[in-house]
Amino acid sequence: MTRHIPFALAPLALAALLTTAPALAQQDPAARAASLVAQMTLEEKAAQLGNDAPAIPRLKIPKYNWWNEGLHGVARAGYATVFPQAVGMAATWDEGLMHDVGDVIATEFRAKYLATRAPDGGTDWYRGLTVWSPNINIFRDPRWGRGQETYGEDPYLTSRIAINFIHGLQGDDAQSFKTIATAKHFAVHSGPESNRHREDVHPSPHDLEDTYLPAFRATVTEGKVASVMCAYNAVNGIPACASDDLMEQHLRRAWGFKGFVVSDCGAAANIYRDDSLHYTKTPEQAVAASFSAGMDLICGDYRNKMTTEAGPIVNAVRQGELKEAVVDRALVRLFEYRIRLGLLDANPPQAYAAIKPTDNDTPAHRAVALKTAQEAMVLLKNDGLLPLKKTPKTIAVIGPNADSEDALVGNYNGQPSHPVTVLAGIRARFPDAKVVYAPGTGLVGPAEPPVPDENLCVDAACRTPGLKAEHFEGPDLAGTAQGAVEKNARAAWQEGGHNASARWSGYLKAPRTGDYSLRYLSNAGYRIWVDGKQIVDAWDVTDSPSIEAGKAKLQAGKTYPIRIEAVQRGARGDQKLVWSTPIDASREAVDLARRADLVVFVAGLSANLEGEELKLQVPGFAGGDRTSLDLPAPQERLLEQVVGTGKPTVLVLMSGSALSVNWADKHVPAIVQAWYPGGEGGHAVAGLIAGDYSPAGRLPVTFYRGVDGLPAFTDYRMDGRTYRYFKGDVLYPFGHGLSYTTFRYGTPALSAPSVAAGSPVNVDVEVANTGKRDGDEVVQLYVAKPGDAANPTLAGFRRIHLKAGERQRVTLALDARALSQVDAAGARKVVPGAYTVYLGGGQPGHAQTVKVALTVTGTAFGLPK
Structure with a gap:
């Protein structure tokens, strides 16, 4: 059993204690951590309490960035095995598989850490071993854009899936950790995104204990999770990251939590900011309230300029608002777990010594991802069309998600090195069929194919195809650029790169007169100029996709100056310039359906529409959340036209939340909920259609018939929500899923x-x-x-x-x-x-x-x- 040094001891007392037990200091992580903390200055201590902790060379402490995401695979760190989004993994209802998934993800975290750590062991952003997953908030309302990150609406299912995922991530060694999991966001957090930095939630005592806390309790008492993340919002008037009731009374006293608490990114600043919770007047008061209540680590939110630097911590101690013993308590907790991860030693813990830098994104790992995707598939409806009795001669694959990598990965994702879209999966599974494809529409507007190479030119006369490209090492287009002529503005960013940018310039030639819309397919900032006018400014987008586009009226045959600038934050394998044109793409799709023997219509959403705090306002969506549960209108119109051809149709829904496909339920013979199925998702969908396996996924959320009958999104009462309290008629119930057998x-x-x-x-x-x-x-x-x-x-x-x-x-x-x-x-x-x-x-x-x-x-x- 780990021996814990009393936190009330002053630094000199700790040092004196440890000098009498040097052997213990070498062997016991808590004692060793206390020894290190006792040797730090106040300024050094304060700097270690932020997510980007600097090195302290004199103590042989390397730099460490605590911020790493692993929701359904190693995220934002280049190529990795990408599993189905969390809600899809919950749809497997498979506890043992969840352990295997967590184990694979932990192996890949270890592999990336070994491949990228500095000579002194230091790590950068998204390269460490502290994983800020799983998200175990209850998906209480289907409109929440981040509900895709959760394990659904039921506390018990959430608990069981999370416990096994955590066990896989943290490993089976009692003394050391493979990685450290983080249960988040504690507590009572589930949208709306637009108000998350100001929300003060007042759940009833019944709902708090019955719905919002059970999964957190289970991950602590049974899952033995080593880290918990406190939430942005306040609970009963007190910010979650300054709540003694949550962090001390519940987490540590009632549940026996021994690990450390990290703030959600920017949540510590929420405590004092006047445009947020404004619970305290100054940063010093905020850090005093949060650390005294039990928070141990601050994550600063660079995205919203919401950071808490070391200065307020130093000032709070010197002004007498924050006891230095409380600072020491937090630091001992943090360093104990860095030690137990092996981050302060030259060699990894013996239990994980066999892991190599090459143990990332391996065929064996992708096989686990395929199995998970297959188990996650939910057959919502089947009138006998599936499984196919024979291979169709012609298969028309239609819809905006048919050939979309975005629809594979959802949010908080890594980059699959061999992404298999549904179109690619159908082509691979049915090699003897003629497979034709047309998107027909975009997610919420016209189809957006890549701008053809022949429409981009280096010179105004269009003698030389392509664009002049300038690639910069930094994110701000500064310094010396490496130049070349490239087709389109395509960028297969360097694997694992995090700070890079590019500029493409040249001319755009319009094939016909009319209105065009252009955007850059990207997971970071971009901007576009046409004919000297800036039509898109999405430069502030960071770590989340955007569908922001700009409009331009172009004349056939005329060339227009064009410039595209983009930033890389994390790797994406296929960034490019896309557009919508005056051509009606739906006609092509309907014509293909008429000539086909089978139609696979791949519809739904993507993390461009539902997600975390998106800058998005389109019909049916607002800031990452949803205002309607219906299939977006352009997709609904095209689906009805395609089904109207009379050809057998399989509707494949790719989304992170429930869709009210009421018309489809009456008129489409087979409907599959595929979620965001990960890098192998296309193979899983094609195999289900072919009958290679019998589907057995079950819904972890209720599919309502619409928002009518649901309480207001901002109402945190559970009455009228989820299968446990909703009394109306539903489209597909929680737990539903069909099979090919009985x-x-x-x-x-x-x-x-x-x-x-x-x-x-x-x-x-x-x-x-x-x-x-x-x-x-x-x-x-x-x-x-x-x-x-x-x-x-x-x-x-x-x-x-x-x-x-x-x-x-x-x-x-x-x-x-x-x-x-x-x-x-x-x-x-x-x-x-x-x-x-x-x-x-x-x-x-x-x-x-x-x-x-x-x-x-x-x-x-x-x-x-």
């Missing part, structure tokens, strides 16, 4: 028909594959409790594989928490009475289930928070 459940049995409150009970049921195909089934267990408004609630699940005709007995355990409920005062207890336990492939009332009665006697109070 399953039958036997009569369930309990280990005891009656138990005393607080006692566990096991539920046993036989599941048989009664179809003609092998397949997975997700056994779901729901419990209806006496007087509970959330009835029935998910309390257990297991994904199993059964060959055709095979039977398997499944046992699921119900502990006291699974049988408990929360009263209006926020107290959790088990009450006496008649309970009903349901088992099946979905929710009772929406799927065939079997049930068994359970009697609970007595009352159990005082269940742990």
